[in-house]
Amino acid sequence: MEAEEPVALQELKGRITVYTIAGCLHCLRAKARLSNLGLPFFEVNVKECPDIHQQIINLTGYFTVPQIFFNNIHVGGNNDFTNLSPDELDNLIDNVKNNPVPSDAPPIPEPETAVKKAPVEELKSKRDEYADLILEFKESGIIGNHWSCLKMHQNTFTGKKLVNWLMEVKNLENAAAIDIAKDLMVKKFLSPLTAKEFEDSDTLYRLMEHDFTASLNTGATAEYDAVSASKHSEAMRDLTLKLFSEHITPDGKFVDYKSMVNSPVFDDYCELATQLQRMDIESLMRKEKLAFFINIYNALVIHGNIKQGSPKNMWQRYKFFNSVSYVIGGEVYTLQDIENGVLRGNRKGIAQISKPFSKGDPRLKVALEDVEPLIHFALNCGVLSCPPVKTYSAKHIDKQLKLSTAAFLDGPDGCQVDVSKKECRLSQIFKWYKIDFGGTDEKLLNWVLEHLGESPKKKVLKELQAQGDIKLTYLPYDWSSNAKD
Structure with missing residues (x-):
C-alpha cells in the first residue's frame, strides 16, 4: 500500500x-x-x-x-x-x-519561557561506593542454587561465602568484611531469605536485583543513588509520556506499546526504574508520597503494557493489577499495593477479601495515614474511561489533584447531569470507592459539588439538589484498551 x-x-x-x-x-x-x-x-x-x-x-x-x-x-x-x-x-x-490575530486572542508563551526539564543524567546523583563491588561479586561464581528446608533457592549465596570472598579478594580482616556486608544490607544491595540482619553463617542471601525476578525493574544492579524520590518519579513519568506521544497512531486513537520496547527513551526509563530498588521512601512526607506513588503507578501501568501486553478481560485485569510490580526500597509493590495499600491508607480494593498489607508488613510504614479520595482522578489504569495521564510534583500536589479532579468531573466520563430526569450520572469510580467519598448518596453528591469547578454543570446540579429528589446513577465504564493490536 x-x-x-x-x-x-x-x-x-x-x-x-x-x-x-x-x-x-x-x-x-x-x-x-x-x-x-x-x-x-x-x-x-x-x-x-x-x-x-x-x-x-x-x-x-x-x-x-x-x-x-x-x-x-x-x-x-x-x-x-x-x-x-x-x-x-x-x-x-x-x-x-x-483575519489577523486579534489583541484579545488567548496567550501563548514568549520564547524561552517554557519550564526546562532536567536531563536524566542529573537524576542519578553519585555512583554508589559499593556499585563496582557488587558488579565484581556477580562475576565471582559464588552466586548459585542452594537447598534449604527441602527447597531449591536460585541465585543465592551464604553470608559466610560473601565474607570469605571479601576477605580474599579485598584483603580484609574478618571484622571489616562483616562490616561491609552489613553496609550492603543497609543500602539494600542484599536481601536476606530469613535473617533480619546480616550473619556470617550459612544463612542464605540474594542480591536485591535477583530477589524478585517477577518485578519489572529487577535483573540489573541499582548503581546510582537517586537525588530525590519525588523528582525521580516525575522524570520516570515524563519519559513514559514521551514514549506515549511518540508511539501513538496518526489519528490519536491507539498506542503501539510493542514498538516502545525498541525505543532509546524506553532504555532511559528502565535505567531510572532500576534505581527504585534501593530508594529510601520511608522518610517521605505526605505530599512526597502522593506525588511519588501516583507517578510510579501511572508509569508502571505503561511498563506493564509494554512488557506483558494489555489485559483483555476481567481475569487478565485482576492478574495484571495484582502481579505487575516494582521493587521499591527493597519491597515489592504491585499496582494493587500502590493504589489500595499506600494511597488509600491500606483499605480493601475491588474484589479483595483482605487489606493489602497485613499487620507487621514493612510497607505499612509508607502507607498514608488516611485515604486521599483525589487520587482516583490521578491514577490511570490504561483504559479509555480512566482519567488522563499527567505528571505530579510534591510541591504542587494538592493543587494538581484538585485540578485533575475538577477536570475529570467537568468531562463527560466523570459526571453528567440530566435536568429533565433530575438525574446525576457519575463514573463507576464513585460506586466502587463510595466509602472514600463519604459512603452515602448524600455525602457523595456533596463531595462532587464541592470539587466541581465553577461551570454551568455545577450550577445546574446545585439547582437540582436544592429542589430535592435527585437521582444518582452510574455511567458505563469503558474497559477498552488504547493498545494497538
Missing part, C-alpha cells in the same frame, strides 16, 4: 491555538484532525506553562485539555471540535484565513 500524500497546509493570517499536555489522547486526536484539514496550529503544553494554563482556566472555565481557539473564538475540547457542523467549521476557518 502506498503512503498517503501529506495534506498541504493552508495559509492563515490568524492563529489556531491548541492547549495540550503530553500523552493526552484527546489532544492528539484534535491535532491529527487539524493536520488532516491542512490547518497549521500553535501548540501550548500547559504542563510547561502553568501561568498560561491558569489564564486559560480563568478564560474558559474549563480545566480539561485540549482547549482549542480559532483566533479569539473558543471552540472547546476535542468533542466540541469534532461535533462542529460543516458550516460552523467553514466559518471558523474563514476567520483565521482572512
